[in-house]
Amino acid sequence: MRQLIPSLRGAALVLALVPVLAADLGVGAVRAADAAETLTLSIADSRALAVQSLQDGKPGLTAALARGLLQRDPGDIDALMLLGWAEVALQHPDQARTAAVRAFALAKGNPRLRFAAARLAAKSAYEAGQLTRAGFWLRRASDAASSPEEQAEAVAGYRNITAQNRWANRFSFALAPSSNINGGSQDQRLTIDGQPTGALLSPDALALSGLEATLDVSTSYRIASGPQHLTSLGLRAFGATYALSDAARRLTEATGTKGSDFAFGALEVSLRQQRQAAGNGQWNYGLTAGKTWYGGSPMSRYGRLDLARSFALGAAAQAQVSGALEQGYSERDDSRTLLASLQGQVVRRLAGGGTLALVLGVSGTDSTSRRAEYRSINAAVSYALGQPVGPAEVTLGLAAAARHYPQTFTGSLFGDGPRQDNRLTATVEMVLPQAAVMGFAPSITFSAGHNWSNVSRFEQQDIGVAFGLKSTF
Structure with missing residues (x-):
């Protein structure tokens, strides 16, 4: 030893x-x-x-x-x-x-x-x-x-x-002022495919500014290991809560909306195994069961199966292909939703010391609630600069996603119709390693995103900055 x-x-x-x-x-x-x-x-x-x-x-x-x-x-x-x-x-x-x-x-x-x-x-x-x-x-x-x-x-x-150590513990915490903490609409008037419906959205469905606080804590225990494998049991708790700005409180005064009405929580337990693959790289398997809450009330239960294969692409690049199947059960309307996803990722170290990462993924659902069915494709690129900018280590990110809902309005006053969302998000993350305490460095992430939709309720824009901590080793 x-x-x-x-x-x-x-x-x-x-x-x-x-x-x-x-x-x-x-x-x-x-x-x-x-x-x-x-x-x-x-x-x-x-x-x-x-x-x-x-x-x-x-x-x-x-x-x-x-x-x-x-x-x-x-x-x-x-x-x-x-x-x-x-x-x-x-x-x-x-x-x-x-x-x-x-x-x-x-x-x-x-x-x-x-x-x-x-x-x-x-x-x-x-x-x-x-x-x-x-x-x-x-x-x-x-x-x-x-x-x-x-x-x-x-x-x-x-x-x-x-x-x-058989035990592995991780946590992250962030405070994030945002222009849209609830994923609300930019326009109170509801339009579909550019046509007015005559309906008005409630104040709590509009974009509300405020402060988001998130905490993510996980622990795992290695129950078996050997030269070619590692098996562990894990427990994870995630929570996000919100405080409305003065402007948002004035806007929602009539409805009595509080930031905690949008609070989200999740608790899950998992069994995972890593196994060395023939040649190079490794296999990762996972079984997860969890439950979520929204606004303080139970939201859903779910079970998920994960599978991933990672491997080297030469001396300077790594690739991973992963897939997941998740069965969800709504606690609100007893609907069931099956989610399937597939994703590929390539990470390459560049000659100047930087790191470039590319991600491409597809996902889709099959649900007893037709409104929950969709097909999606997403892509993302990130670039970690090889040299610091002043005291900061900087990573730039850009992500795009397109999601199609075949029958969003089934059974509604507006008839049957599809919904198409296209989203673009840009981020700049700055980590300050010289200000680290016990190996945890402060991080600042600036983000801006816009979601275009043929249904104005989902036409969204958000600008935010998140302050958090990131382990440097």
């Missing part, structure tokens, strides 16, 4: 290089008991002997000397570090972590000591089998890194931990 932290000898040598405060040199004495022998040492000699004992494989003596130093000065960071590494060697990871956490808290303003203390805390958690906690402390170590070498060391340790 790869070592998460360098050897104790290496750690002790690093500690020996930490300057000793002038006030400590030759002042006072420390009494340390080792077996039947009692020694009286100066502070400087105690430190030197503690380091030498750790190097010589005598962690018990190091721990005794460190405790003596801490009796004299509970805020002695060097002594806490020596005690922590000694406790690791003595296989006392909980005591080691306690010393490391104290040292980390006391080392404010000293990035080098905070980095060393965070690594010690990660090592102690690792020795205790607490891999998620070890990963947390390696993220803190990356935050304290004062050189590219220290940063690379923390990131490499974190990735090693992630590969060993």
Whole structure:
């Protein structure tokens, strides 16, 4: 098994290089008991002997000397570090972590000591089998890194931990002011194929501006793995809620509409497997069951089967073909909808350091509710610039989609008729890695989209900016 932290000898040598405060040199004495022998040492000699004992494989003596130093000065960071590494060697990871956490808290303003203390805390958690906690402390170590070498060391340790950890946890959070949080229409007058119907849309069906807040949390547990496969159980929770702007509240005052009326939530459980494919690449299989809510009320239940095949296209490109079948059950009208989708993606690293991604997909539904039936084709391209623009890593995106509903108005006052939607969306994402905290960098995404439809209710325009966090490793 790869070592998460360098050897104790290496750690002790690093500690020996930490300057000793002038006030400590030759002042006072420390009494340390080792077996039947009692020694009286100066502070400087105690430190030197503690380091030498750790190097010589005598962690018990190091721990005794460190405790003596801490009796004299509970805020002695060097002594806490020596005690922590000694406790690791003595296989006392909980005591080691306690010393490391104290040292980390006391080392404010000293990035080098905070980095060393965070690594010690990660090592102690690792020795205790607490891999998620070890990963947390390696993220803190990356935050304290004062050189590219220290940063690379923390990131490499974190990735090693992630590969060993049966648990994998992910989250994302974003706040997004938007001109159209509810997917509302631009025009209150309802027209179909350019012809007025004489009907007026209710205020809550119009485009309402406001603030969107989203949270996406997932966890998975690896239940089986081997050289050629990995199987995991997963749980995911997603939520989006909204706050109306003052203008939107005035517009909907008569209907009493609230931002939470458009809130959406989803909870799902999944079983997934990755399996190495013959030649190159891998297969990915997934079974998912979930439930959704809208406006605080149950919306639908669904089950989904996913299948994907990824493979290399030379040394600089990767491709993936994926498909899915999803059976949905409406909680509102008892309708059933089967969704089928197929998608292809190619990602290529360019000579200048940038990355170009192309996506093409098709999807369609078969439903007992004729209004829910559609056929769709979509395409997207994104380009991650090879060099930062000022402090930001920039990715540009453009997506287009065409969707055809054969019988949108079946049973309505307006007779039977198809609906055709065409949508175009442009995005600019900016990530600020230099402002990262524990490996999470702030991100800003500007977006603008327009949906053209022969039914004016679905003629939509939205402009927004989303503020979020993105992991840098």
